[in-house]
Amino acid sequence: MERTCLAVILAAGDSTRMKSSKSKVLHPIANRPMIAHVVDAVAKSDISSVALVVGRDADEVASAAQVGSVKIEAFLQRERLGTGHAVLAAREAIARGYDDIIVTCGDVPLQTEGPLTAARQLLAEGSDVVVIGFHTDKPTGYGRLLVKDGELIAIREERDATDAERAVKWCNSGLMAINGRKALDLLSRIGNGNAKGEYYxxxxxxxARSIGGRVTAVDAPEVEMMGCNNRAELAVIERFWQERRRHEMMISGVTMIAPETVSLSYDTVIGQDALIEPNVVFGPGTTIDGGAVIHAFSHIEGAHVSAGATVGPFARLRPGADLAAGSKVGNFCEVKNGKIGEGAKVNHLTYIGDAKIGAAANIGAGTITCNYDGVNKYETLIGANTFIGSNSSLVAPVSIGDNAYVASGSVITADVPADALALGRARQELKPGRATVLRERALAIKAAKKAKP
Structure with a gap:
């Protein structure tokens, strides 16, 4: 669309119903502040300039709204005198003479670019004001959109509506598009002659109609226009967002056995033919390549899983985990800032932190990389085709060469050359009959405790 456009995003509310120490629009949906979801929808509708009307937590809200290449300019609304007053807080930006002005709300994170683009199209066709509405079977409490001969003649609030008007199911979402060349004139005509003394x-x-302007309306899916006022509504919006994104992924070729149990982040990427089992949580920054398998009850954040790799069940991948093709991180394993080489196996009950594991290496059950001395982190390097026996502790910084073998139960504190066998455990000693002595002593102590009054 070859028309300039400014989006005015209203995000200055006090958010009292959220019962929170931070602004409502900072609360996350899919691990992303809801205000960022709104800016993303604006950007996808080919709008590159945003006037963000802020109030509480102004700096934090402005920072959270920084999405992609969209230019954000914040305007502080010092008084709360209605939505018309809020839009005029961005008077300076509106006065620059855009073709279109889109007014949207920072607490409507499910909105998409579709209705915004449709509203802009009607402006291009000659409308001066375009209201975005939605149809609902439960219209109580919403302003009704009254249409005649293809034009919107009024938004009737429920308290002022007749019985016939209350039966209308097309409702006002609060989102609107305005002819940018006429916007300031129209906005300046809004009065506050109402019970609350506010500018609506x-x-x-x-x-607009009173001065001969054309006013129309476009329809949007009800779910996209859902606003958020409290924690209960936040949870409902989260559910709808998750359902929509999971559906998109499955249509694109991802298999989810029980999709309703899978939790995605706003930036989760999953490739075609990947298999996601039930009860998997994806935190921010995760990419799962096609053909990978994520078994049940795994938690993955800031990680990359390559094609053909498998994770879990009950595995945790933390930021910096990078699994090469065909590798495996099994049950009750944790990987943090660790690169697992092609075909390598980390099968059970293991912690890999700040490490690089070579191709086809085998890491036995109970192995840990001791990467932290209480102050600093250190790296462990494990070569290709290396075998690390069960219950080994690798004390970083340490390097284990290709084709080396670490015996089970070893504590490795020095580098191991390629092809070498390393044993780092105390020699076993036997004390005949000592087990009986120890057991009798323990039983005597227990009996003495019971005998005490």
């Missing part, structure tokens, strides 16, 4: 953006419908 919805008055633009009748104002």
């Amino acid at each position: 953006l919805t008055d633009l419908v009748e104002i």
Whole structure:
């Protein structure tokens, strides 16, 4: 669309119903502040400039809204005198003379670019004001959109509506598009002659019509227009976001056995033919390549899993985990900042931190890389085709060469050359009859405790 456009995003509310120490629009949906979801929808509708109207936590909100290449300019609304007043907080930006002005809300994170683009198209076709509405079977409490001969003639609040008007199921979402060349004139005409003494953006419908302007409306899916006012609604929006994204992934070729149990982040990438078993959580920054298998009850964040690799069940991949093709991280294993080479296996009950494991290496059960001395982190290097026996402790910094063998139960504190066998454990000693002595002593202690009054 070869028209300039400014999006005015209203994000200055006090968020009192959230019962929170931070602004409502900072609360996350899919591990991303809801205000960022809104800016993302704006960006996808080919809008590159945003006037962000802020109030509480102004700096934090402005920072969270920084998405991609969208230019964000924040404007502080010092008083709360209605939606019309809030839009005029961005007067300086509006006055620059954009073709289109889109007014949207920072607490409507499910909105997509579709309705915004449709509203802009109607502006291009000659409308002066375009209201974005939605149809619902439960319209109680919403302003009704009253249409005649293809034009919107009024937004009727429920308290002012007749019985016939209350039966209308097309409702006002609060989102609106305005002819940018006329925006300041129309906004300046909004008065506050109402019970609350506030300036309502919805008055633009009748104002524009009264001076011969054309007012129309477009429809949006009800779920996209869902606002968030409290924690219960936050959870509902999260559920809808997850359902929508999981559906998109499955349509694109991802298998989810029980999709309703899988939790995604806003930036989760999963390739075609990947298999996701039940109860898997994806944190931010995760990429799963096609053909990988994520078994049940695994938690993955900031990690990359290559094609043909398998994870879990009950595995945790933390930031920096990078699994090469055909590798395996099995049950009750944790990997943090660790590169697992092609075909390498980390099968059970193991911690790999700040390490690089070569191709086809085998890491036995109970192995840990001791990467932290209480102050600093150190790296462990394990070569290709190396075998690390069960219950080994590798004390970093340490390097184990290709084709080396570490005996089970070893504590390795020095480098191991390629092809070498390393044993780092105390020699076994036998004390005949000592087990009986120890057991009798323990039983005597227990009996003495019971005998005490």
